[in-house]
Amino acid sequence: MNDLKFKYKIGVSGAEQIDHCSEGAAEKAREVGRQIAKHDAALFTGACWGMPYEAVLGTKEAEGFSVGVSPAMSEKDHYEQFKMPKDNFDLIFYTGYGFSARNVWLMRMTDAVIFICGRMGTLNEFTICFEDDRLIGVLEGTGGSTDMIREIVQRVNKGPGRIVYESDPEKLVKKLCLEIDKEKKEMKTYFEVQKHLKGRKL
Numbered sequence: 499m500n501d502l503k504f505k506y507k508i509g510v511s512g513a514e515q516i517d518h519c520s521e522g523a524a525e526k527a528r529e530v531g532r533q534i535a536k537h538d539a540a541l542f543t544g545a546c547w548g549m550p551y552e553a554v555l556g557t558k559e560a561e562g563f564s565v566g567v568s569p570a571m572s573e574k575d576h577y578e579q580f581k582m583p584k585d586n587f588d589l590i591f592y593t594g595y596g597f598s599a600r601n602v603w604l605m606r607m608t609d610a611v612i613f614i615c616g617r618m619g620t621l622n623e624f625t626i627c628f629e630d631d632r633l634i635g636v637l638e639g640t641g642g643s644t645d646m647i648r649e650i651v652q653r654v655n656k657g658p659g660r661i662v663y664e665s666d667p668e669k670l671v672k673k674l675c676l677e678i679d680k681e682k683k684e685m686k687t688y689f690e691v692q693k694h695l696k697g698r699k700l
Contacts, residue, residue: 504563506539506678508671509604511623512549512614513642519615520641524549526667527614528556530637533671535562542567542608544600545590546582549614549640558586566590567607569600602626609633609681610674613647615640633681634661635674 510531516524531553534541541557543550545566554564566587570576571594577584584590593600597619605611605626610633613624621643627634628651636647651659662677664670 504538504540506534506537506610506675507542507608508534508537508539508674509542509608509611510534510550510553510614511544511604511611511616511620512553512640512644513617513620514546514548514550515617516548516615518617518642519549520639520645523615523640524552526637526640527552528559529667530612530614530671531556531558531562532560533668535560537671537675539671539675540565542604544568544604545576545587546580549616551583551586553612553614554586563588565607567600567604568592569595569597598622605632606630609678610635612637612670612674613644615645616643618643620644621646628656628659631660633674633677634659635670636661636663637665637667637670638663639665 527549531541535557540563541553542565543554545568557564564587568576568590570580570592572592576582576592593603601623605623611627612635613620614637624647636644648663662673664673
């Protein structure tokens with residue numbers, strides 16, 4: 499994947515502090531990263547430690563491409579002020595907008611986002627995706643706010659969203675890629691129809 503042409507752009511959101519997460523959640527996050535690389539996808543994270551970084555490590559183990567989207571305004575601030583990692587990223591964007599605005603950037607740069615054991619920040623990123631009607635993957639059984647998502651969606655009475663629930667990392671990534679393929683096919687058909695209609699003589 500060294501030509502920087504990827505079939506998918508998949509984000510991973512999760513807790514930076516992981517002591518509250520379910521047993522085995524970190525390894526599942528790493529497997530998500532491996533599967534993202536195996537599906538010819540670029541991984542996008544918030545360039546932080548914890549569950550997102552476990553996914554980064556998995557992606558690099560599978561020789562994939564990792565993109566970080568940092569809340570810091572520079573590499574120096576990223577490392578010294580925010581205490582975030584610099585290694586194992588092929589590219590880091592320094593937004594300079596802090597966490598909340600960075601979250602919006604990160605969620606909108608992807609085709610889909612996978613949520614793994616989270617806290618409040620992860621829940622914030624989920625609500626951004628849900629309100630934007632974006633494709634979401636929930637790795638259930640990993641703990642924290644992520645395991646509350648199914649109930650939250652049921653209680654808020656705004657419809658089911660575009661959410662894939664799965665406890666197996668390999669199955670989750672595969673299902674999301676199939677959904678992305680379906681959406682891209684529908685979009686291509688739509689634009690072909692519009693192009694045809696514009697070419698018709700009225």
